[in-house]
Amino acid sequence: MSSDNNNNNNNNNNISRRNFLKTTGIAAGTLVGGGLIGGLVGYNLNGNIGTSTLDHAQNGVTNEATGSPKAKMFFMNNRDFSILSNATERIFPEDDLGPGAIGLDVPYFIDHQLAGQYGSNSKEYMQGPFAEGAPTQGYQSRLTRAEIFKQGIQKIEAEAQSRFKKGFNDLEGAQMDEILTAFQKDEVKMTGVTSSFFFTLLRAATLEGAYSDPMYGGNRNMEGWRMKGFPGHQMAYITQIEDAKFKKIEPNSLGNH
Amino acid sequence: MATTLPSVDVVTVGVGWTGGIIAAECTKAGLKVVGLERGQKRGTEDFLNVHDEYRYAIRYDLMQNLSKETISFRNDRKMKALPMRQLGSFLLGEGLGGSGTHWNGQTYRFLPYDFKIKTMTDERYGANKLGPDYLLQDWGLTYDQLEPYFDKFEKTTGISGEDKNPFSGKRTNPFPTPPMKKTPMLVQFEKAAKNLKLSPYMVPSANLSEAYQNPDGETINACQYCGFCERFGCEYGAKTSAEITVVPTALKTGKFDLRFNSNVVEILKQGNKVTGVKYLDTISGEEFIQPANVIVLTSYVFNNAKLLMVSNIGQQYDPATGKGTLGRNYCYQILPGAAGFFDEQYNTFMGAGSLGMTIDDFNGDNFDHSELNFIHGGNIALTQTGTRPIGSNPTLPDTPTWGPEFKKQSIHYYTRSFGVGAQGASMPYKENYLSLDSVYKDAYGLPLVQLTYNFTDQDRALHKFISARAADIMKEMGAKTVVPSGEIKDYNIVPYQTTHNTGGTVMSLTPEDGVVNNYLQHWDVENLFAVSAGNFPHNSGYNPTGTLGALAYRCAEGIIKYSKSGGSLV
Ligand SMILES: Cc1cc2nc3c(=O)[nH]c(=O)nc-3n(C[C@H](O)[C@H](O)[C@H](O)COP(=O)(O)OP(=O)(O)OC[C@H]3O[C@@H](n4cnc5c(N)ncnc54)[C@H](O)[C@@H]3O)c2cc1C
Ligand code: SF4
Numbered sequence: 001m002s003s004d005n006n007n008n009n010n011n012n013n014n015i016s017r018r019n020f021l022k023t024t025g026i027a028a029g030t031l032v033g034g035g036l037i038g039g040l041v042g043y044n045l046n047g048n049i050g051t052s053t054l055d056h057a058q059n060g061v062t063n064e065a066t067g068s069p070k071a072k073m074f075f076m077n078n079r080d081f082s083i084l085s086n087a088t089e090r091i092f093p094e095d096d097l098g099p100g101a102i103g104l105d106v107p108y109f110i111d112h113q114l115a116g117q118y119g120s121n122s123k124e125y126m127q128g129p130f131a132e133g134a135p136t137q138g139y140q141s142r143l144t145r146a147e148i149f150k151q152g153i154q155k156i157e158a159e160a161q162s163r164f165k166k167g168f169n170d171l172e173g174a175q176m177d178e179i180l181t182a183f184q185k186d187e188v189k190m191t192g193v194t195s196s197f198f199f200t201l202l203r204a205a206t207l208e209g210a211y212s213d214p215m216y217g218g219n220r221n222m223e224g225w226r227m228k229g230f231p232g233h234q235m236a237y238i239t240q241i242e243d244a245k246f247k248k249i250e251p252n253s254l255g256n257h
Numbered sequence: 258m259a260t261t262l263p264s265v266d267v268v269t270v271g272v273g274w275t276g277g278i279i280a281a282e283c284t285k286a287g288l289k290v291v292g293l294e295r296g297q298k299r300g301t302e303d304f305l306n307v308h309d310e311y312r313y314a315i316r317y318d319l320m321q322n323l324s325k326e327t328i329s330f331r332n333d334r335k336m337k338a339l340p341m342r343q344l345g346s347f348l349l350g351e352g353l354g355g356s357g358t359h360w361n362g363q364t365y366r367f368l369p370y371d372f373k374i375k376t377m378t379d380e381r382y383g384a385n386k387l388g389p390d391y392l393l394q395d396w397g398l399t400y401d402q403l404e405p406y407f408d409k410f411e412k413t414t415g416i417s418g419e420d421k422n423p424f425s426g427k428r429t430n431p432f433p434t435p436p437m438k439k440t441p442m443l444v445q446f447e448k449a450a451k452n453l454k455l456s457p458y459m460v461p462s463a464n465l466s467e468a469y470q471n472p473d474g475e476t477i478n479a480c481q482y483c484g485f486c487e488r489f490g491c492e493y494g495a496k497t498s499a500e501i502t503v504v505p506t507a508l509k510t511g512k513f514d515l516r517f518n519s520n521v522v523e524i525l526k527q528g529n530k531v532t533g534v535k536y537l538d539t540i541s542g543e544e545f546i547q548p549a550n551v552i553v554l555t556s557y558v559f560n561n562a563k564l565l566m567v568s569n570i571g572q573q574y575d576p577a578t579g580k581g582t583l584g585r586n587y588c589y590q591i592l593p594g595a596a597g598f599f600d601e602q603y604n605t606f607m608g609a610g611s612l613g614m615t616i617d618d619f620n621g622d623n624f625d626h627s628e629l630n631f632i633h634g635g636n637i638a639l640t641q642t643g644t645r646p647i648g649s650n651p652t653l654p655d656t657p658t659w660g661p662e663f664k665k666q667s668i669h670y671y672t673r674s675f676g677v678g679a680q681g682a683s684m685p686y687k688e689n690y691l692s693l694d695s696v697y698k699d700a701y702g703l704p705l706v707q708l709t710y711n712f713t714d715q716d717r718a719l720h721k722f723i724s725a726r727a728a729d730i731m732k733e734m735g736a737k738t739v740v741p742s743g744e745i746k747d748y749n750i751v752p753y754q755t756t757h758n759t760g761g762t763v764m765s766l767t768p769e770d771g772v773v774n775n776y777l778q779h780w781d782v783e784n785l786f787a788v789s790a791g792n793f794p795h796n797s798g799y800n801p802t803g804t805l806g807a808l809a810y811r812c813a814e815g816i817i818k819y820s821k822s823g824g825s826l827v
Pocket of ligand 1: 352354355522610790
C-alpha cells in the first residue's frame with residue numbers, strides 16, 4: 001500500500017521530534033497555556049531545542065515553506081485591510097498564550113479566501129428568488145461572501161465615523177469592541193444581509209485563519225495549533241491512543257507532508 | 258435528443274453504500290449492472306493530503322455541490338419554503354462511495370423493538386400513547402427476518418465490536434473483528450456507566466481494529482486512530498466504504514459498468530413498469546436514455562423521493578387529508594447530551610470516527626415509559642472521534658463568543674472537555690414530510706425537494722429526559738462542570754446535527770402504508786426498487802447504515818429473484 005509507505009517515511013522524518021517530546025516526560029497539567037508560547041520555549045528541559053523558529057530551521061522548514069505569502073489578492077487598499085486586521089484581532093487577540101489574529105496572519109488568510117471559491121460562494125445555491133426567511137432557514141442573501149465582507153468593512157468604517165468621528169483604525173480597543181458588538185447584535189443596517197450574519201462570518205473566518213493548515217496563509221508558523229495543543233497533520237496515533245498521559249506533540253503541517 | 262443506449266439488466270441511480278451493494282450482489286449473480294453516479298471517481302489514493310480540517314470539515318470538499326442541487330425547507334405548512342443555500346444540518350454525499358466515504362462508521366443494528374414499534378407500544382402502553390398525529394407503524398419485517406442480512410453486511414464491512422450489549426437482538430455470529438482500542442476517556446465512561454448500573458459496550462465500528470479480508474476477497478486495513486475521520490476519506494483504506502469493498506467486487510465480475518458525471522433526471526415508465534432512466538452527462542451536456550429491466554434508486558433519502566415525485570410514480574402524501582404515501586414519515590434525529598469540563602488534559606485530538614463506548618439502557622423500549630410522555634430513547638455514547646481546532650472551541654456557559662476570555666477558555670478547554678451525547682429516536686408526525694418545491698429548481702430544471710419539518714412534543718420530552726441521563730453519566734465521570742444540553746424548540750437547518758435523515762419512501766406490510774414492500778420493491782411498479790434510509794418508517798436511536806446495509810442486501814436478493822421469476826416478491 002502506497003499510503004502505508006508514506007506513513008513510514010513520514011514517521012521517520014518526525015521521529016526525533018516526537019521521541020524528544022515523549023521522553024522529556026512532559027505530562028498533562030505541568031505545562032498549561034503559557035508554556036506553549038513560542039512553541040517549545042518554556043519546556044526546553046534538555047536544552048537541545050530552542051524556539052519554534054529554531055525547530056523549524058533544524059528541519060529545513062522556513063516560514064515561506066509553511067506558506068504565509070503576504071500579498072493581497074482581494075483587498076485593494078491598506079485602510080480596508082487594516083480594518084479587517086483590527087477587527088479580527090479584537091475577536092482573537094494576542095495575549096500571554098501567544099499571537100492574536102494579526103500575528104497569525106489571519107487577515108491574509110481571509111483576503112486569500114475572499115479572492116477564491118469561498119468569496120464567490122461557488123458551491124452554494126445562489127439562484128433566486130431571494131426572500132427573507134426565518135432564522136431556522138439560514139442564509140438567504142443574494143450577496144456573495146466577498147460582497148458581504150466588502151460592504152461589512154465599509155459599514156464598520158461608517159459606524160466608527162458616526163459614533164466616534166474617527167476612522168475605525170484610530171479607535172481605542174473598547175470602542176472597536178462596541179462597534180463589533182453592535183454588528184453582532186444586529187444593530188447596524190446593512191443591505192441584502194444582516195450585520196449579525198456578517199459578524200458571524202467574520203468570527204468564523206477569524207478562527208479558520210487562526211487554525212487552518214498554514215498552507216492557506218494563516219496560522220503563521222503553526223502558532224495557532226501550538227497554543228491550542230493541536231498537533232496538526234500526524235499520520236497515526238495508534239501507538240499512543242491508549243496512553244493516559246497527555247501528549248505534547250510538535251505540530252506538523254501538510255506543507256511538510 | 259437523448260441517445261438511447263443498449264438495455265441492461267439493472268441500473269442503479271447513485272453509487273454509495275446502497276448502489277454498491279446492489280451492484281456487487283447482482284453482478285455476482287450474473288446480472289449486467291450499470292451504475293450511474295452524478296459525482297466523480299475517488300478512492301484511497303486521493304486521500305494522501307486529507308488531514309486538512311479547513312478543506313474537508315469546514316468547506317465540505319467531499320460533499321454535494323449545492324450550486325447544482327439542494328433542498329428547500331420550512332418548519333411548517335404556513336411558512337414559505339426557502340432553499341438550503343449552504344450545507345449545515347446534514348451533509349449530503351456526492352461521488353463514488355457517497356456519504357460512506359466520509360462517514361464515521363458507527364455501525365449498529367436497530368433493536369427488535371424498532372421493527373414492531375407500533376404493536377409493541379400498543380401492547381405495553383395502550384393504543385393511544387402518543388396520540389393520533391404520530392404515524393407509527395410496524396416495518397413489515399422483523400428483526401429475526403433481517404438478521405441474516407445484518408450478518409452479511411457486517412461480514413462485508415468487517416465490523417469491529419464486542420457482543421456485550423444485553424439489549425441487542427440475537428446475533429448468529431460474533432463480530433468479524435475485535436473491538437477498537439480503549440482510551441482513557443472510554444475507560445472513564447465505562448467505569449461511570451457501570452457505577453450507575455448501566456451496560457456499556459464498545460461502539461460497533463467500521464474503522465477496523467485489525468486488517469481483515471471480507472468474504473468477497475476485499476481487504477480493509479487497520480485503523481490508525483488519525484483523528485481525521487468524520488467528513489474525511491481514509492488514506493489507509495481502513496474505514497470500510499463502498500469504494501474499497503462492494504464496488505471493486507462488482508467491477509471484478511466484468512459485469513459492472515460504472516459511469517461518473519451521470520446525473521439521473523427522470524425514471525421512464527410505460528404502463529405499470531419502468532423502462533429506463535434518463536440522465537445527463539454533466540461534462541458533455543449530452544442526454545442519454547439507459548433502458549433496463551430493473552431500476553434501483555440508490556440516490557439517498559432525498560433524491561430517491563424526488564425522482565419518484567418528478568417522474569409521477571406513486572401518490573404524493575398530503576398532510577391535510579392524510580392521503581398518499583410518497584414523502585410521508587420523514588424523520589430526523591435529536592441530539593440530547595451533556596458537556597463536561599475537566600481539570601485534566603485529554604488527547605482529544607486523537608481518535609477515530611467510531612471510537613467510543615455506549616449504552617442502550619435508555620434506548621428503544623429498554624426502560625419503562627409508563628410515566629413518561631414519550632416513547633423510544635437513544636443510545637448514549639462517549640465517542641472520541643478526534644476534535645480539531647477550528648471546529649472545537651469549548652467554553653464554559655456564559656462566556657463571550659469572542660475576545661480575550663473566549664480565546665483563553667477555548668484554548669484551555671480544547672483538551673479538557675468533551676461530551677456524552679445521544680442519538681435520540683425520531684417518530685413520524687403527520688406534519689413532517691417531503692414534497693416538491695413549486696418555486697425553486699435545480700441546475701437541470703427539476704424542482705427541489707421540499708422538506709417540511711419541525712421537532713415535536715415527543716422529541717422535546719425525549720431530549721430533556723435523555724440529556725439528564727447523559728448529565729448523570731458525565732457527573733459520575735467526575736467532570737468539574739457539567740452542562741446538559743438546553744431544551745430544544747424549533748428545528749433549525751443551520752447548525753450541523755446529523756446526516757441521519759429517514760423516511761419519505763417508507764417500507765410497509767401493505768400498499769396503503771408505504772411506498773415499497775419489504776424487499777424495497779415499489780408497491781405499484783414491480784421492476785422498480787428504492788433503497789435508502791428513506792425506507793425506515795421511523796428513526797431509531799442509532800446510526801442508520803447498519804440497518805440500511807442489511808436492507809440493501811435483502812433488496813439485492815429480491816432483485817435477483819425478480820429477474821428470474823418476475824412479479825411481486827411478497
Ligand atoms: C459526516 C457523516 C457522518 C456519518 N456517520 C455515520 C456513522 O457513523 N454511522 C452510520 O451508520 N451512518 C453515518 N452516516 C450516514 C451514512 O453515510 C449514510 O447512511 C449512507 O452513506 C447512505 O448511503 P446511501 O447509499 O443511501 O446514500 P449516499 O451515500 O448518499 O449515496 C448516494 C449516491 O447517489 C448519488 N446521486 C444522488 N442523486 C443522483 C442522481 N440524480 N443521479 C446520479 N447519482 C445521484 C450521490 O452522488 C451519492 O454518491 C454519516 C453521514 C455523514 C455525512
Ligand atoms: S481514524 Fe482510522 S478509519 Fe478514520 S480516517 Fe483515520 S485511520 Fe482511517
